[in-house]
Amino acid sequence: MGTDRRQDWMSQEAFRSLVNSIASNGQDTPILVWPEDPDWEPDPLEPSNVTGVPFVMLTGRRRLAAASELGLPLRAILASPEARNAENSKFEMLFLRFRENEERENLSPFERLVSIGEMYETLASGADKLTAVAFAKKIGVHESLVSRARSVFAAQDQILNAFKNVYDMSFRDLQGALASLERVNKPKLKPKAKPRKLTVKRKVGNRNLSATSVDGNLSIKVAGVPIDQERLEKLGDLVADYLSAEGSGKETD
Numbered sequence: 001m002g003t004d005r006r007q008d009w010m011s012q013e014a015f016r017s018l019v020n021s022i023a024s025n026g027q028d029t030p031i032l033v034w035p036e037d038p039d040w041e042p043d044p045l046e047p048s049n050v051t052g053v054p055f056v057m058l059t060g061r062r063r064l065a066a067a068s069e070l071g072l073p074l075r076a077i078l079a080s081p082e083a084r085n086a087e088n089s090k091f092e093m094l095f096l097r098f099r100e101n102e103e104r105e106n107l108s109p110f111e112r113l114v115s116i117g118e119m120y121e122t123l124a125s126g127a128d129k130l131t132a133v134a135f136a137k138k139i140g141v142h143e144s145l146v147s148r149a150r151s152v153f154a155a156q157d158q159i160l161n162a163f164k165n166v167y168d169m170s171f172r173d174l175q176g177a178l179a180s181l182e183r184v185n186k187p188k189l190k191p192k193a194k195p196r197k198l199t200v201k202r203k204v205g206n207r208n209l210s211a212t213s214v215d216g217n218l219s220i221k222v223a224g225v226p227i228d229q230e231r232l233e234k235l236g237d238l239v240a241d242y243l244s245a246e247g248s249g250k251e252t253d
Contacts, residue, residue: 027067110167112149
């Protein structure tokens with residue numbers, strides 16, 4: 001299972017403090033593991049003998065790294081097998097890790113949102129329908145965090161590439177970062193093509209006549225021609241007969 005920590009966590013002051021603490025006081029909190037083989041059971045005569053037995057680490061990546069750096073044996077305990085046998089065991093693994101980090105209160109807002117988002121997507125992949133309210137209740141967070149966490153989890157690589165101080169950002173800062181990325185990623189709409197305009201001009205005595213077609217609309221304009229209803233209807237009939245004969249549905253080149 002991956003980590004919900006920043007990529008450079010081993011160079012951070014918090015990790016160096018942990019190394020110094022373990023060097024001085026030993027490892028207070030064991031890490032949580034599952035045996036890689038779900039059917040494995042400890043030897044009743046030598047339960048502490050796990051030589052050659054591979055384990056899956058659930059929590060304690062920093063403690064493992066610190067113990068390895070100091071050359072000290074690592075204390076580990078088996079996590080509850082009930083979660084291992086759950087329908088979505090990967091979610092249970094992520095939830096165990098998240099719960100421990102919540103208790104320790106040492107995740108940055110970015111790390112916390114990524115962790116919540118990953119848990120949601122993992123659980124949703126195996127559920128017919130998962131609501132934000134039900135998920136928030138299951139892991140013990142406010143439902144308002146869920147949609148934000150999903151967005152941060154989906155855009156985590158973009159956020160890390162676009163901003164230098166991601167791990168120092170507040171929840172409000174991350175909301176602003178998401179908004180700025182949405183503006184950058186929003187596809188630009190192509191300007192709507194202007195409708196083609198066709199115009200024909202003619203001289204009628206000393207008057208100018210113009211016929212214009214724009215986007216399928218035809219207009220005829222001539223100034224200074226008084227016309228009554230009867231003559232207007234004759235003109236309309238003339239235009240209608242012409243369009244009918246030529247085929248008004250044909251597109252002019």
